[in-house]
Amino acid sequence: xxxxxxxxxxxxxxxxxxxxxxxxxxxxxxxxxxxxxxxxxxxxxxxxxxxxxxxxxxxxxxxxxxxxxxxxxxxxxxxxxxxxxxxxxxxxxxxxxxxxxxxxxxxxxxx
Amino acid sequence: xxxxxxxxxxxxxxxxxxxxxxxxxxxxxxxxxxxxxxxxxxxxxxxxxxxxxxxxxxxxxxxxxxxxxxxxxxxxxxxxxxxxxxxxxxxxxxxxxxxxxxxxxxxxxxxxxxxxxxxxx
Numbered sequence: 001x002x003x004x005x006x007x008x009x010x011x012x013x014x015x016x017x018x019x020x021x022x023x024x025x026x027x028x029x030x031x032x033x034x035x036x037x038x039x040x041x042x043x044x045x046x047x048x049x050x051x052x053x054x055x056x057x058x059x060x061x062x063x064x065x066x067x068x069x070x071x072x073x074x075x076x077x078x079x080x081x082x083x084x085x086x087x088x089x090x091x092x093x094x095x096x097x098x099x100x101x102x103x104x105x106x107x108x109x110x111x
Numbered sequence: 112x113x114x115x116x117x118x119x120x121x122x123x124x125x126x127x128x129x130x131x132x133x134x135x136x137x138x139x140x141x142x143x144x145x146x147x148x149x150x151x152x153x154x155x156x157x158x159x160x161x162x163x164x165x166x167x168x169x170x171x172x173x174x175x176x177x178x179x180x181x182x183x184x185x186x187x188x189x190x191x192x193x194x195x196x197x198x199x200x201x202x203x204x205x206x207x208x209x210x211x212x213x214x215x216x217x218x219x220x221x222x223x224x225x226x227x228x229x230x231x232x
Contacts, residue, residue, distance in 0.1 A: 004154070036223075043117070043204060043225035089155070098145045099206075099221065101155040 002027045006090050006102035013080055014110050021075040021105045023090030028068045034099065035064050035075050036089040044089065048075070080109045113139045115207050117224025124195055125232055132190045132227045134205035140185035141207035145221065146178075149202040158203075161188045195231045203227045 003026045013019050023033075032051045036044040048057045048064040050073070056065040063076040077084060087106045091099035114137040122130050134144055144161040159169045159180050167180035179191040188207075192199055204226040 041226075041228065043115075044206075044223040046220075046223075049220065091155075098147075098157045098160060099155075100157075101147075103152070103154045 002030075002092060002094060002100045004090055004092055004100055004102035006088075006105050008105060009103065010106040010108075012108040012110065015080060015082060017080050017109075018076070018078050019080055019107070021077070021088050021090075021107070023073040023075070023102055025071045025073075025092050025100075027094075028071050029094075030068065031093040031095050031097075033064075033066055033073050033090065033092050035062075035073075036091065038087045038089055038104065047088075077107075080107075082109045082111050085109050113137075113207075113209060113222045115205065115222045115224040117205055117227060119227060120225060121228045121230075123230045123232065126196050127194055130192045130195055130229060132192075132203055132205075132229075134188045134190070134207065134224050136186045136207040136222070139207075139209050139222075141188075141209065142185060143208045144182060144188040145206045145208075146180065146188075146190050147204050147206070149204065155204065158190075192229065195229070197231045200229055200231045203229060 005024045007022045034049045035047045038044050050057050050066040061078040066073045085108050087104040089104045091101045093099050116135045118133050142163045146158045147155040148158050149155045157170050158173045159167045161167045161180045161182040163182045169175045182188040206221040206223045208221050
Protein backbone atom coordinates (compact mmCIF):
# COMPACT_ATOMS: atom_id res chain seq x y z
CA UNK A 1 0.00 0.00 0.00
CA UNK A 2 1.38 3.36 -1.09
CA UNK A 3 1.99 5.84 1.71
CA UNK A 4 3.09 9.44 1.25
CA UNK A 5 4.83 11.34 4.02
CA UNK A 6 5.63 15.02 4.09
CA UNK A 7 8.19 16.63 6.35
CA UNK A 8 8.02 19.05 8.07
CA UNK A 9 4.33 19.32 8.96
CA UNK A 10 4.74 23.07 9.42
CA UNK A 11 7.40 25.59 8.55
CA UNK A 12 7.79 29.28 9.32
CA UNK A 13 10.43 31.33 7.55
CA UNK A 14 11.24 35.00 7.07
CA UNK A 15 10.55 36.57 3.71
CA UNK A 16 13.31 36.11 1.15
CA UNK A 17 14.56 32.82 2.46
CA UNK A 18 15.01 29.80 0.20
CA UNK A 19 13.34 26.66 1.50
CA UNK A 20 12.88 22.97 0.78
CA UNK A 21 9.82 20.85 1.40
CA UNK A 22 10.22 17.10 1.51
CA UNK A 23 8.00 14.27 0.34
CA UNK A 24 8.65 10.54 0.55
CA UNK A 25 6.64 7.60 -0.77
CA UNK A 26 6.89 3.91 0.00
CA UNK A 27 6.21 2.35 -3.43
CA UNK A 28 8.52 3.53 -6.20
CA UNK A 29 6.20 2.23 -8.93
CA UNK A 30 4.53 5.56 -9.53
CA UNK A 31 3.10 7.07 -12.70
CA UNK A 32 3.82 10.64 -11.75
CA UNK A 33 4.15 12.94 -8.77
CA UNK A 34 2.49 16.30 -8.28
CA UNK A 35 2.92 19.20 -5.94
CA UNK A 36 -0.15 21.24 -5.09
CA UNK A 37 -0.87 24.34 -3.13
CA UNK A 38 -3.97 24.55 -0.92
CA UNK A 39 -5.12 27.84 0.54
CA UNK A 40 -7.43 27.83 3.59
CA UNK A 41 -10.96 26.79 2.62
CA UNK A 42 -9.98 26.59 -1.02
CA UNK A 43 -9.36 23.89 -3.58
CA UNK A 44 -6.05 22.69 -4.92
CA UNK A 45 -3.78 24.51 -7.32
CA UNK A 46 -1.39 22.31 -9.25
CA UNK A 47 2.16 23.66 -9.07
CA UNK A 48 4.34 21.08 -10.73
CA UNK A 49 3.91 17.63 -12.21
CA UNK A 50 6.84 15.28 -12.66
CA UNK A 51 6.44 12.20 -14.81
CA UNK A 52 8.05 9.00 -13.54
CA UNK A 53 10.70 9.26 -16.27
CA UNK A 54 11.68 12.79 -15.30
CA UNK A 55 14.07 14.02 -12.64
CA UNK A 56 12.84 17.56 -12.10
CA UNK A 57 10.49 20.29 -13.19
CA UNK A 58 10.76 24.04 -12.80
CA UNK A 59 8.22 26.83 -12.80
CA UNK A 60 9.31 30.32 -11.85
CA UNK A 61 10.68 30.24 -8.31
CA UNK A 62 9.66 26.62 -7.84
CA UNK A 63 11.72 23.57 -8.58
CA UNK A 64 10.62 20.02 -7.87
CA UNK A 65 12.88 17.00 -8.03
CA UNK A 66 12.06 13.31 -8.13
CA UNK A 67 14.20 10.35 -7.12
CA UNK A 68 12.07 7.30 -7.70
CA UNK A 69 14.63 4.79 -6.52
CA UNK A 70 14.81 6.35 -3.09
CA UNK A 71 11.14 7.29 -3.00
CA UNK A 72 11.74 10.99 -2.51
CA UNK A 73 10.75 14.32 -3.95
CA UNK A 74 11.62 17.83 -2.90
CA UNK A 75 9.99 21.16 -3.63
CA UNK A 76 12.41 24.05 -3.60
CA UNK A 77 11.01 27.55 -3.24
CA UNK A 78 13.42 30.37 -3.96
CA UNK A 79 13.18 33.83 -2.44
CA UNK A 80 10.02 33.08 -0.50
CA UNK A 81 7.27 35.70 -0.28
CA UNK A 82 4.34 36.17 2.14
CA UNK A 83 2.05 35.20 -0.73
CA UNK A 84 3.64 31.76 -0.72
CA UNK A 85 2.01 31.05 2.65
CA UNK A 86 -0.24 28.02 2.17
CA UNK A 87 -0.31 24.28 2.67
CA UNK A 88 1.74 22.38 0.12
CA UNK A 89 0.60 18.90 -0.78
CA UNK A 90 2.57 16.16 -2.45
CA UNK A 91 0.65 13.45 -4.31
CA UNK A 92 1.63 10.38 -6.31
CA UNK A 93 -0.42 8.72 -9.00
CA UNK A 94 -0.67 4.99 -9.49
CA UNK A 95 -1.10 4.34 -13.17
CA UNK A 96 -3.62 6.76 -14.67
CA UNK A 97 -5.78 6.68 -11.61
CA UNK A 98 -6.37 8.56 -8.44
CA UNK A 99 -3.80 10.49 -6.47
CA UNK A 100 -2.46 9.47 -3.07
CA UNK A 101 -1.75 12.50 -0.96
CA UNK A 102 0.52 13.35 1.93
CA UNK A 103 -0.80 15.36 4.87
CA UNK A 104 0.93 18.48 3.63
CA UNK A 105 3.38 21.04 4.89
CA UNK A 106 1.88 24.26 6.21
CA UNK A 107 4.17 27.09 5.18
CA UNK A 108 4.13 30.53 6.74
CA UNK A 109 6.33 33.25 5.26
CA UNK A 110 6.70 36.21 7.59
CA UNK A 111 7.12 39.73 6.12
CA UNK B 112 -6.44 26.34 -18.22
CA UNK B 113 -9.14 23.79 -17.47
CA UNK B 114 -11.68 24.76 -14.85
CA UNK B 115 -13.65 22.53 -12.51
CA UNK B 116 -16.59 24.08 -10.73
CA UNK B 117 -17.81 22.55 -7.48
CA UNK B 118 -20.99 23.61 -5.69
CA UNK B 119 -21.89 24.39 -3.04
CA UNK B 120 -18.73 25.61 -1.37
CA UNK B 121 -20.21 25.26 2.07
CA UNK B 122 -23.20 23.40 3.50
CA UNK B 123 -24.59 23.34 7.00
CA UNK B 124 -27.40 20.86 7.51
CA UNK B 125 -29.30 18.98 10.17
CA UNK B 126 -28.57 15.37 10.95
CA UNK B 127 -30.62 13.01 8.79
CA UNK B 128 -30.87 15.26 5.74
CA UNK B 129 -29.32 14.54 2.36
CA UNK B 130 -26.83 16.83 0.67
CA UNK B 131 -25.95 16.91 -3.03
CA UNK B 132 -22.59 18.22 -4.24
CA UNK B 133 -22.00 18.98 -7.92
CA UNK B 134 -18.73 18.80 -9.80
CA UNK B 135 -18.63 20.26 -13.31
CA UNK B 136 -15.86 20.47 -15.86
CA UNK B 137 -16.49 23.80 -17.56
CA UNK B 138 -14.29 23.77 -20.63
CA UNK B 139 -13.38 20.13 -21.16
CA UNK B 140 -14.94 16.70 -21.09
CA UNK B 141 -14.17 14.35 -18.24
CA UNK B 142 -14.86 10.64 -18.57
CA UNK B 143 -13.41 10.15 -15.11
CA UNK B 144 -13.91 12.17 -11.98
CA UNK B 145 -12.59 11.44 -8.52
CA UNK B 146 -14.17 12.26 -5.17
CA UNK B 147 -11.91 12.85 -2.18
CA UNK B 148 -12.58 13.60 1.47
CA UNK B 149 -10.33 15.40 3.93
CA UNK B 150 -10.79 15.31 7.69
CA UNK B 151 -8.98 17.91 9.82
CA UNK B 152 -5.22 17.44 9.87
CA UNK B 153 -5.53 14.40 7.65
CA UNK B 154 -4.62 13.65 4.04
CA UNK B 155 -7.04 13.92 1.18
CA UNK B 156 -8.40 10.39 0.84
CA UNK B 157 -10.03 8.95 -2.25
CA UNK B 158 -13.66 7.97 -1.71
CA UNK B 159 -14.67 6.84 -5.16
CA UNK B 160 -13.89 6.97 -8.85
CA UNK B 161 -16.73 8.15 -11.03
CA UNK B 162 -16.90 7.03 -14.66
CA UNK B 163 -19.33 8.55 -17.11
CA UNK B 164 -22.14 6.18 -17.98
CA UNK B 165 -21.20 3.46 -15.51
CA UNK B 166 -21.29 2.71 -11.81
CA UNK B 167 -18.78 4.38 -9.56
CA UNK B 168 -15.98 2.40 -7.97
CA UNK B 169 -15.80 2.90 -4.22
CA UNK B 170 -12.77 2.59 -2.00
CA UNK B 171 -12.76 0.11 0.84
CA UNK B 172 -14.68 1.39 3.82
CA UNK B 173 -16.80 3.88 1.85
CA UNK B 174 -20.50 3.00 1.90
CA UNK B 175 -21.88 3.18 -1.62
CA UNK B 176 -25.47 3.41 -0.36
CA UNK B 177 -24.58 6.40 1.78
CA UNK B 178 -22.46 8.26 -0.74
CA UNK B 179 -24.37 8.12 -4.01
CA UNK B 180 -22.43 9.09 -7.09
CA UNK B 181 -23.94 9.88 -10.46
CA UNK B 182 -21.86 10.71 -13.54
CA UNK B 183 -24.56 11.12 -16.17
CA UNK B 184 -22.66 13.33 -18.58
CA UNK B 185 -19.10 14.07 -19.61
CA UNK B 186 -19.15 17.33 -17.70
CA UNK B 187 -21.06 16.57 -14.51
CA UNK B 188 -20.67 14.24 -11.55
CA UNK B 189 -22.69 14.51 -8.35
CA UNK B 190 -22.08 13.17 -4.88
CA UNK B 191 -25.08 12.83 -2.59
CA UNK B 192 -24.48 12.27 1.10
CA UNK B 193 -27.65 10.53 2.23
CA UNK B 194 -28.94 10.80 5.79
CA UNK B 195 -25.92 12.84 6.82
CA UNK B 196 -24.64 12.54 10.37
CA UNK B 197 -22.12 14.67 12.30
CA UNK B 198 -19.34 12.18 11.55
CA UNK B 199 -19.83 12.95 7.84
CA UNK B 200 -18.73 16.52 8.47
CA UNK B 201 -15.66 16.97 6.32
CA UNK B 202 -14.14 18.73 3.32
CA UNK B 203 -15.20 17.05 0.09
CA UNK B 204 -13.35 17.80 -3.14
CA UNK B 205 -13.63 16.49 -6.66
CA UNK B 206 -11.19 16.26 -9.51
CA UNK B 207 -11.75 15.68 -13.19
CA UNK B 208 -9.44 14.11 -15.70
CA UNK B 209 -9.41 15.50 -19.22
CA UNK B 210 -10.90 12.98 -21.63
CA UNK B 211 -8.89 14.10 -24.63
CA UNK B 212 -6.60 11.51 -26.04
CA UNK B 213 -2.97 12.19 -26.43
CA UNK B 214 -0.68 14.24 -24.28
CA UNK B 215 -2.96 15.48 -21.54
CA UNK B 216 -4.55 12.14 -20.63
CA UNK B 217 -1.26 10.38 -20.93
CA UNK B 218 0.08 12.69 -18.27
CA UNK B 219 -2.91 11.95 -16.00
CA UNK B 220 -3.53 15.61 -15.34
CA UNK B 221 -6.43 16.12 -12.99
CA UNK B 222 -8.11 19.43 -12.29
CA UNK B 223 -9.61 20.05 -8.87
CA UNK B 224 -12.72 21.85 -7.77
CA UNK B 225 -12.66 24.34 -4.91
CA UNK B 226 -14.13 21.85 -2.46
CA UNK B 227 -17.24 21.69 -0.29
CA UNK B 228 -17.13 22.14 3.45
CA UNK B 229 -19.95 20.03 4.95
CA UNK B 230 -21.02 20.59 8.53
CA UNK B 231 -23.74 18.32 9.91
CA UNK B 232 -25.34 19.50 13.11
